[in-house]
Amino acid sequence: MNERDSEQVAQMLIARGHTITAEAEGADVVLLNTCSVRDLAEQKALGKMGMLRALSRNRPVIYGFLGCMAQSRGAALLREVPHLDLIVGTQKFHRVADYVDQAIERKWAARRDDIRFSVVDVEEEQDSQSTIRDHLLGDKQVTAFVSIMQGCNMHCTFCIVPYTRGHERSRPPAEIVKEVRALVARGVKEVTLLGQIVNLYGRHEFPSFDGKSPFVQLLDALQQTDGLERIRFTSPHPIGFRNDLIESFARLPKLVEHIHLPLQSGSNRVLKAMHRTYTAEKYISLVDRIRAVTPDVAITTDIIVGFPGESEQDYAKTRELVDRVGFDNAFVFKYSKRKGTPASQMEGQLPDSVKEERNQDLLELVNRWAKRRNEIFLGKTIEILCEGASKTNSDRLVGRTRGNKIVVFEGAREHTGNLLNVRIHRCTGYTLYGEPVSR
Ligand code: 5AD
Numbered sequence: 001m002n003e004r005d006s007e008q009v010a011q012m013l014i015a016r017g018h019t020i021t022a023e024a025e026g027a028d029v030v031l032l033n034t035c036s037v038r039d040l041a042e043q044k045a046l047g048k049m050g051m052l053r054a055l056s057r058n059r060p061v062i063y064g065f066l067g068c069m070a071q072s073r074g075a076a077l078l079r080e081v082p083h084l085d086l087i088v089g090t091q092k093f094h095r096v097a098d099y100v101d102q103a104i105e106r107k108w109a110a111r112r113d114d115i116r117f118s119v120v121d122v123e124e125e126q127d128s129q130s131t132i133r134d135h136l137l138g139d140k141q142v143t144a145f146v147s148i149m150q151g152c153n154m155h156c157t158f159c160i161v162p163y164t165r166g167h168e169r170s171r172p173p174a175e176i177v178k179e180v181r182a183l184v185a186r187g188v189k190e191v192t193l194l195g196q197i198v199n200l201y202g203r204h205e206f207p208s209f210d211g212k213s214p215f216v217q218l219l220d221a222l223q224q225t226d227g228l229e230r231i232r233f234t235s236p237h238p239i240g241f242r243n244d245l246i247e248s249f250a251r252l253p254k255l256v257e258h259i260h261l262p263l264q265s266g267s268n269r270v271l272k273a274m275h276r277t278y279t280a281e282k283y284i285s286l287v288d289r290i291r292a293v294t295p296d297v298a299i300t301t302d303i304i305v306g307f308p309g310e311s312e313q314d315y316a317k318t319r320e321l322v323d324r325v326g327f328d329n330a331f332v333f334k335y336s337k338r339k340g341t342p343a344s345q346m347e348g349q350l351p352d353s354v355k356e357e358r359n360q361d362l363l364e365l366v367n368r369w370a371k372r373r374n375e376i377f378l379g380k381t382i383e384i385l386c387e388g389a390s391k392t393n394s395d396r397l398v399g400r401t402r403g404n405k406i407v408v409f410e411g412a413r414e415h416t417g418n419l420l421n422v423r424i425h426r427c428t429g430y431t432l433y434g435e436p437v438s439r
Contacts, residue, residue: 001194002067004132004145005093006033009066011136012097024052029062029085029100034069036160038165038336042069046080053083062103064088065262066096068164072339075120089122090165094131129169132226133179135233142189142385148176148218149195149202154237156264157275157342158304161196169265170195170202173218180225187417190230190385191222199236199245201347214243223252228401229419230385234260235302238278238286247299249294256402257294261287262302263330273346278293280321289323298328298373298403305362306335306355309348315358322365328373328403329429330366334359370429374405377424382407384422386415407432 009031010020016426021027030052031124035041035069045065055061064086065077080083083113085103088096099119125131129150133418137144141286149170180191195201202214209217222231231254236245238261248255261283265271268279278286282323290297303318322330334355337344384399397415399407399422408431409422 001145001147002033002035003197004147004194005067005090007136007145008132008134009033009093009096011134012094013100014136016097016101017356018097018100027055028063029064029104030055031064031066031096031100033067034065036068036072036164036338038333040336040339045069048086049081056083060107062100062107064096064100066093068160071122071164072160074122078118078120086117087118087120087122091125091128092121092123094128095121099363112152124166127169130171130175133175135183137183137186137188140187140388142187142387142417144183144188144191145174145194146179146183146191147171147194148198152196154197154239154277155275155342157273157346158264158307158338160338160405162343163340165196168197168200168204169433170205170214173202173206173214173221176218177221177225180222180228184225184227185401186302189228189417189419190232191228193218193231193233195233196235197237198233199241200240203240212244213242215268216248219248219252219255223254228254231255232258232404235262237262238262238283241286241290243289246290246293249297251291256404257297258300258328258402258404259290259297260300260302263318263321263325264302264304265307265314266318267310267311268317270310270314270318273309274304274307274343280317284321284324296403298405299325300329300331300404301325301327302331302333302334303362304333305358306350308335308343308346308350310335310350310358319365321364322362323367326369326373327366329370330362332359332362332366367429371427374427374429374432377401378404378427379424381421381423381437382432383419384409385419386411388416389413401432406430407434409434409436411436 032045034045062085063083064246066088072088077087082124086099132147151166153167153168155162199215206214239361264274266280386397386399390396390408396408397411407422421437423433423437424434426433
């Protein structure tokens with residue numbers, strides 16, 4: 001989602017005649033889009049902004065923090081980072097280009113860097129969810145993110161999102177369909193629909209129809225887009241993952257067989273304290289129902305270890321559930337205390353040593369499953385969408401399967417942007433390796 005928001009800002013700056021530089025050294029304007037989900041991300045952003053200050057030693061430079069951390073800390077950031085010119089929150093990305101131009105004008109006129117006119121804009125804005133809609137596509141770019149909603153009303157007790165992104169607001173389906181059609185006209189073949197709680201898209205704005213939620217109706221509409229090959233979405237909540245959505249995987253050929261389904265914990269006691277409103281049994285039953293309809297589905301997840309009060313038994317339940325489901329992959333996070341969230345006030349906060357131990361232990365289990373789930377493809381031929389040259393070895397190409405597995409293979413550059421079949425001959429837990437075969 002941050003990548004998507006940054007793309008919107010970059011697109012607007014370019015439309016005004018700015019250029020994007022890959023090297024900070026040459027930049028007149030330095031904007032950092034920030035994540036607040038864990039403290040580590042905030043510390044990284046602060047560290048980076050501190051380092052970048054050196055750029056302004058010999059010339060004026062505009063500095064800005066955008067996004068979640070700007071939203072949650074607001075003007076207080078100026079105390080910590082006095083060289084900031086802009087602090088722009090999550091509902092104001094579309095204003096950044098204006099603020100940059102104003103700041104440039106002022107600073108250049110003043111010819112010195114010590115006059116402070118910092119702009120802080122962290123206001124709410126009606127319909128800001130509809131302002132993330134422009135794209136900056138690279139050469140032969142085949143895959144794009146599309147933001148369909150903002151915010152979240154679930155109030156999981158560990159999570160800062162309701163405070164940084166606000167309450168749930170969805171974009172009208174017609175706007176989204178139009179955006180996707182325009183992307184396809186520019187060569188895009190795969191879209192990933194983004195939302196903090198994407199399966200509950202439109203629940204406050206649009207009615208269900210014919211037993212289908214607004215989200216499933218949107219999937220139906222996108223299925224009709226000629227030239228679009230694949231539809232992904234991230235991230236859903238197990239709550240609200242109903243039969244109409246489960247059946248969509250069998251019904252809609254463009255909807256790929258991958259679901260990122262955040263679990264957070266396998267202990268009912270912890271799930272309750274997290275305010276996740278499902279139980280381990282319900283989660284397993286959901287996975288079983290999904291697999292009954294789509295046996296080849298890849299399921300990935302997010303898990304937090306070391307939530308306040310998580311006992312050894314609680315953690316053992318998480319382990320058990322991970323082993324029962326056999327995830328294709330999982331992000332494991334050490335619980336991070338977020339200011340203003342209910343969990344930050346809970347008793348039983350655990351020392352980092354305990355979190356770290358569980359983190360390592362769970363990663364080991366997750367990685368074992370990832371390898372096992374990838375080995376299924378050895379000797380098989382699967383369809384991939386080729387995204388271009390591999391970042392680590394430009395002689396190779398990289399693509400993704402419908403199940404979102406990364407495939408590295410040798411082949412002609414012309415494959416970029418195409419669907420093709422690849423025969424898999426080797427794998428790790430992260431990557432499949434193969435060679436193209438004729439379709
Ligand atoms: N500490 C650790 N992990 C967190 N996440 C969200 N909030 C926290 C927190 N306070 C994780 C959840 C979520 C993912 C995006 O980040 O697992 O699904």
